[in-house]
Amino acid sequence: MAVMTYREALNMALREEMRRDPGVFVIGEEVGLYEGAYKVTQGLLKEFGPQRIVDTPIAESGFTGVGIGAAMAGLRPVVEMMTFNFALLALDQIVNSAAKMYYMSGGQFNVPIVIRGPGGPAAQLAAQHSQSMETYFYHVPGLKVVRPTTPMDAKGLLKSAIRDDNPVIFIESETLYNVKGEVPEDPDFLIPLGKAIVRREGTDVTVIAYMGMMYRAMEAAEELEKEGISVELVDPRTLRPMDTETIIKSVRKTHRVVVVEAGAGFAGMGSEIAASVTEQAFDDLDAPVERVTGANAPMPYARNLEKLKTPSKDWIVAAVRRVCNANGS
Amino acid sequence: MAKTLTRSAASPSGFGVDAEAAKRLLSDMLLIRRFEEKAAEGYALGKIGGFLHLYIGEEAVAVGATSVLRPDDYAISAYREHGHCLAKGSDPKRVMAELYGRRDGLSKGKGGSMHLFDRSTNFLGGHAIVGAHLPIAVGVAFAIKYRGGDQVIVCYFGDGAVPEGEFHEAMNLAALWKLPVIFLCENNRYAMGTSVERALAQTEIWKFGQTYGIPAEKVDGMDVLAVRDAVGRAVARTREQKIPALIEVDTYRYRGHSMRDPAGAVYRTKEEVEREKLRDPIVLFRDKIITAGLLSEGDIRAVEKDMNDRIDEAVTFADASPEPPGEWLFTDIYKEA
Numbered sequence: 001m002a003v004m005t006y007r008e009a010l011n012m013a014l015r016e017e018m019r020r021d022p023g024v025f026v027i028g029e030e031v032g033l034y035e036g037a038y039k040v041t042q043g044l045l046k047e048f049g050p051q052r053i054v055d056t057p058i059a060e061s062g063f064t065g066v067g068i069g070a071a072m073a074g075l076r077p078v079v080e081m082m083t084f085n086f087a088l089l090a091l092d093q094i095v096n097s098a099a100k101m102y103y104m105s106g107g108q109f110n111v112p113i114v115i116r117g118p119g120g121p122a123a124q125l126a127a128q129h130s131q132s133m134e135t136y137f138y139h140v141p142g143l144k145v146v147r148p149t150t151p152m153d154a155k156g157l158l159k160s161a162i163r164d165d166n167p168v169i170f171i172e173s174e175t176l177y178n179v180k181g182e183v184p185e186d187p188d189f190l191i192p193l194g195k196a197i198v199r200r201e202g203t204d205v206t207v208i209a210y211m212g213m214m215y216r217a218m219e220a221a222e223e224l225e226k227e228g229i230s231v232e233l234v235d236p237r238t239l240r241p242m243d244t245e246t247i248i249k250s251v252r253k254t255h256r257v258v259v260v261e262a263g264a265g266f267a268g269m270g271s272e273i274a275a276s277v278t279e280q281a282f283d284d285l286d287a288p289v290e291r292v293t294g295a296n297a298p299m300p301y302a303r304n305l306e307k308l309k310t311p312s313k314d315w316i317v318a319a320v321r322r323v324c325n326a327n328g329s
Numbered sequence: 330m331a332k333t334l335t336r337s338a339a340s341p342s343g344f345g346v347d348a349e350a351a352k353r354l355l356s357d358m359l360l361i362r363r364f365e366e367k368a369a370e371g372y373a374l375g376k377i378g379g380f381l382h383l384y385i386g387e388e389a390v391a392v393g394a395t396s397v398l399r400p401d402d403y404a405i406s407a408y409r410e411h412g413h414c415l416a417k418g419s420d421p422k423r424v425m426a427e428l429y430g431r432r433d434g435l436s437k438g439k440g441g442s443m444h445l446f447d448r449s450t451n452f453l454g455g456h457a458i459v460g461a462h463l464p465i466a467v468g469v470a471f472a473i474k475y476r477g478g479d480q481v482i483v484c485y486f487g488d489g490a491v492p493e494g495e496f497h498e499a500m501n502l503a504a505l506w507k508l509p510v511i512f513l514c515e516n517n518r519y520a521m522g523t524s525v526e527r528a529l530a531q532t533e534i535w536k537f538g539q540t541y542g543i544p545a546e547k548v549d550g551m552d553v554l555a556v557r558d559a560v561g562r563a564v565a566r567t568r569e570q571k572i573p574a575l576i577e578v579d580t581y582r583y584r585g586h587s588m589r590d591p592a593g594a595v596y597r598t599k600e601e602v603e604r605e606k607l608r609d610p611i612v613l614f615r616d617k618i619i620t621a622g623l624l625s626e627g628d629i630r631a632v633e634k635d636m637n638d639r640i641d642e643a644v645t646f647a648d649a650s651p652e653p654p655g656e657w658l659f660t661d662i663y664k665e666a
Binding site for chain 2: 025051056057059061062063064065066067068069070071072073074075077092093096097101102103104105106107108109110141142144163164165166
């Protein structure tokens with residue numbers, strides 16, 4: 001184990017997988033000479049050269065399509081979106097080409113591609129650069145969607161994503177790149193896609209969260225502990241396929257659920273998890289499932305308005321109190 | 330770098346192919362023509378559903394281009410791709426079964442007319458979002474170069490893809506990175522019902538090659554030998570120098586955009602269609618072969634019968650193939666490790 005930042009963990013994953021498999025290459029805007037807009041690819045051009053660390057012009061649909069074609073021909077591209085906001089320019093390639101190729105070719109052409117980069121709310125970047133993008137992707141059969149919360153997850157999940165034979169949407173976060181944590185240095189360390197993790201054991205309520213929201217939920221759990229409310233924290237890590245088994249298991253133990261997500265709530269991840277819990281564990285619930293979501297508004301620039309848009313620790317604490325009181329405890 | 334319209338008749342080297350090669354070109358064009366006629370029948374009978382875009386009139390393009398490719402070269406196309414897929418060597422039985430939505434189709438009946446794929450012939454689809462497969466073709470060329478291979482990829486697309494941003498992104502990236510892709514624009518003059526004049530500020534599509542520094546030319550797409558000659562030169566150059574090419578072929582579809590536009594009469598005149606039928610690529614080539622004494626009329630009748638029989642077999646095969654089983658709905662979504 002070594003202590004390193006989330007950014008360094010990603011860098012380590014890329015480096016290890018590129019050393020392991022000569023078919024892995026990185027392509028995107030500013031990934032080479034500039035060493036990444038957020039420095040995730042720092043030092044990779046020096047080690048692997050311009051053939052495998054490929055700088056592109058600003059042409060998201062074009063270079064994503066290049067990645068898909070290269071993947072059809074047997075390579076394993078890692079496409080960097082400078083931020084996931086720009087992935088909308090490549091949405092047709094991702095949804096209509098990458099996700100469906102294996103199916104519409106009757107199993108002849110799979111697309112082993114990773115599309116990665118930061119997404120989610122950032123600091124005062126306003127409406128076009130600060131938004132949760134996972135909703136656009138996890139609806140689509142054929143895609144896998146990963147949101148790694150810790151440096152360890154960032155490394156283990158990225159390595160699994162690169163080795164996966166399917167298109168994987170891997171959304172990081174600007175606000176987490178400097179977060180430090182323990183990361184195994186073993187190049188064979190992997191975290192399987194589709195497996196949730198219980199980050200904190202508890203008995204009174206299950207809080208489901210990921211990325212920045214998980215860190216806020218951890219703070220909320222500490223505060224609630226002092227009030228005598230024991231919070232279990234579940235991090236799905238992969239949003240598609242979703243590990244509902246781990247979620248349901250936790251619900252059967254606590255009987256109360258709060259789902260937290262940074263994005264706008266309408267038709268969001270909270271809706272999906274609430275539906276699954278209701279379908280599979282209705283009789284176990286002692287209170288309605290509560291959603292804590294971003295406000296149903298675009299992201300504003302002004303600092304005070306921005307605070308009103310994104311869930312805080314206090315929102316989570318309040319929601320937990322509500323579901324617990326609903327049972328009269 | 331660029332040339333104006335080339336025609337094989339202008340070639341001083343004479344006919345350019347021997348009797349065997351001429352027979353192959355003719356039989357491949359006849360196979361596609363017959364296949365499409367039978368597909369239209371299948372559609373009328375309700376055996377084929379959805380969208381069905383026929384290649385009738387454009388056969389010389391796929392056949393001429395494929396005739397200069399190696400089996401390990403790649404081809405990729407849009408949704409009017411039956412001809413490209415058949416020319417690349419796919420079994421007509423499995424192509425027809427795909428159109429019929431049956432389990433023995435190339436894509437197990439999951440793709441249909443617009444999504445033909447054949448790994449055994451390096452035919453990479455079958456893409457029905459206009460312009461989207463151009464960057465994918467560039468990616469295949471990227472992989473060829475990455476591995477140090479000497480294959481090429483031919484990327485067929487219509488004039489309708491040229492106003493799309495992805496045409497320009499793909500041309501730029503292929504030229505910038507010097508990748509072995511041949512962009513082959515089948516200009517049949519109409520993107521659905523919109524003529525080139527109503528869609529493009531620059532209607533001479535080959536000239537976009539000059540913008541990106543790509544060798545480009547325009548060729549008569551109703552002349553199979555002219556297509557063969559132009560694509561052959563581009564393939565040789567691309568294979569050796571690892572640079573892309575743009576070829577605009579002047580062609581014409583005799584049917585409407587799809588079976589839902591059978592007459593194609595709103596946006597073009599009957600007179601225009603009749604006039605274009607005078608340059609039917611199959612009729613022209615047949616006459617040329619006979620005049621050159623390469624094949625007799627009897628030889629040609631035998632080829633026609635042979636191709637008709639093969640397509641009849643394909644129809645019988647498709648009709649007999651079972652529907653895909655229900656559980657296939659959920660297979661081939663994710664590839665398991």
